[in-house]
Amino acid sequence: MKASDLFVKALETEGVQYVFGIPGEENLDLLESIRKSNIKLILTRHEQGAGFMAATYGRLTGQVGVCLSTLGPGATNLVTPAAYAQLGAMPMMMITGQKPIKTSKQGRFQVIDVVDMMRPITKYTTQVVSADRIPSAVREAFRLAQEERPGAVHIELPEDIAAESSDTNILTPTTPRRPIAEYKAINRAVEMIEAAQTPLLLIAAGSNRKLTSKMLREFVDKTGIPFATTQMGKGVLNENDPLFVGNTALSDGDFVHRAIKRADLIINIGHDVVEKPPFFMEEGGQKVIHINFDSASVDPVYFPQLEVVGDIANSIWQIKEQIEPQAHWQNDAYNDLNDAFADHRDAAQADDRFPILPERLVRDVRSAMPDDGIVTLDNGVYKIWFARNYPAYSPNTLLLDNALATMGAGLPSAMAAKLVYPDRAVLSVCGDGGFMMNSQELETAVRLKLHIVVVIMRDDAYGMIKWKQANMNFDEFGLDYGNPDFVKYAESYGAKGWRIETVEGLHERIEHCLKEPAVHVIDCPVDYSLNDATLNHNLREISEKL
Incomplete structure (x- = not known):
């Protein structure tokens, strides 16, 4: 099979529906292979637009969005979308072209080291140096792009490699099961929540997954514990819920920050260091439970007393199954703040x-x-x-x-x-x-x-x-x-x-x-x-x- 056909076949096997981008002459073999495939090319007017579309596709579907550019200036135009997807935890793959790497006769015209350029802003970047490497390179790129924490990956396909032939087989995608939290951590989380007086859920970027949203809904329905969100955690739970105490849009001093300060226990779900934390911990102050796919990055203002590390949805489900609502919980401690915020918001919106x-x-x-x-x-x-x-x-x-x-x-x-x-x-x-x-x-x-x-x-x-x-x-x-x-x-x-x-x-x-x-x-x-x-x-x- 021609290498470019093999590449597109690998994309089809991964379930790719669209490729967003602008081809160049170095992509013409790949473009012809896309033409013959079931994948739809979305031709854009700028590579940056293509990258943002691919990243948003990944954000909305959980599948890898794919974008395409030529070498040199086309590839450099993908730097901002790469950082956008990487920092925003959106699964996205960039495919860039390159001059022939075996018998190039054009010197360094338009040639920069795109792989090295992409290294600091992606989870994975590689140049395909042989057609036989295509199936493993594509599979590894997709695996890493979707693996928690999701992000951007990059493959450079040189012009001469795209024209090669290979009899290598496509690798079939597999769906790994994420590790789950240790039972001791779950038990300790239940103990801490049940012992709290004014517990508060803080829902952040890492919570924005379908299963997590479903489990959080069940947890809140069972416990009646109020919740706030960061900007990237908006909508994980219905914000028309009377238990919603606000979004941390401002730096400090807003009604939601006063609610956070009233909490003696913050259940911090899906905390992502790209977002400024809406609270600063102090020794001897409010306690924090960190529930996330990964352990906490500790700094002077964030040092959680408990870390529940594993699949977030499973962790919430395990806690929900064991926890019992407590009569001493003061879940109405934030009601006056909610009422005051509503009055404040409505007055401005009526202007x-x-x-x-x-x-x-x-x-x-x-x-x-x-x-x-x-x-x-x-x-x-x-x-x-x-x-x-x-x-x-x-x-x-x-x-x-x-x-x-x-x-x-x-x-x-x-x-x-x-x-x-x-x-x-x-x-x-x-x-x-x-x-x-x-x-x-x-x-x-x-x-x-x-x-x-x-x-x-x-x-x-x-x-x-x-x-x-x-x-x-x-x-x-x-x-x-x-x-x-x-x-x-x-x-x-x-x-x-x-x-x-x-x-x-x-x-x-x-x-x-x-x-x-x-x-x-x-x-x-x-x-x-x-x-x-x-x-x-x-x-x-x-x-x-x-």
Whole structure:
């Protein structure tokens, strides 16, 4: 079998549906093999868009998303998506081309050491030096990409190797069983939880797995123990639950942080060091149980008293089976904080000034989206408001990046979400800065006939940095820019463009766009001027009374 055919056959055996990317001349053998296969090539307008789509596919399905580029500049354009997938624990494989490695006659033209470049930001990177190595290289890459903690992997397939022949057999994928926690750790966890007065679940990034979500639901239903989430843990449990005490979107001082401080025991599930911890431990202070696939990375502010290491879902199930609800648990200790937060949030969301406030925009998006609709966020100050104020009712219905926190991923993520879930509503919220970083993918979305809605929060500046600049007492400088007419810009790609001119118009327009199959772009002017008033004055004034 031709090596490129063997490679694609290995991808098919792994269950690959899509390859996202931009081929170059070094990929032409592989491109022809994809043409003859059952895999669909999603041609994008930039390798970065392809990488973000592949990573989001992995995030939503748990399967490895695959993207493709040529050598040199095509490969370097995958560096940001590689870091995005690696830090965000999204299974993704990158395939890059390379000049012939045996008889190259072009010197170093476009040649860089892509394998070494990818080494610090992937779990696995290799160059295929023989067609016979393809089955094992692909199997190992997929195994590592999906193994906890998931992440990015990379295979370089040189042009001359792709054209070779091989009679090597494809390796069949296997599904390993993850280790489970020792019974002594489970028993000790049960003892500590039953002895606590105000236990609190903290659900973090590593909890965002289907089985974990199911087991956590059963655990909370049995015990009635309240829960909070980190940004990457949003939606693991239904946040419309009265036991939900908030999301750790802000650095400190919010209602949810006060709830965390009231807890005498924090059951920290799926803690990931890429996210800033929402609490700092002190010797002799509140106790912490670390439940995760891996042991804790201990530092001066995180040194859990108990580590339950093993498959998270199984650990939760074992604890749930043994634990008995206790009469002395004060599960209502956080109720006043919940009520105060609701009053605080509702007052801001009712504001009817225009340009629209971010809190009001969050409310309008939530009320327009169906319960299972998927919102993808780019990166900007509005991400805080969505993490804090947008209740997610099920896993992966609010996709945000609190790991690499890169701009430019919002639109490609929405496109991937629509491919995975064609029957669900998909909406992307982007700042004008982040949107323009990959806005060319509108053409890809139109070509694929995707039904997605993109809301651009336009303030004609890099608003997040501008806000920080002001808070650090620097003079305003270097962060304002001009924008195209986003309505005409969308229409030039064959999408539908809309402009919001009143505060009441946003909700109505989103509802309309969700009903009409097309690629929709909504230009919505936004006002960030009350960020400080809301976060620093009203928040402190209200929460300090509690």
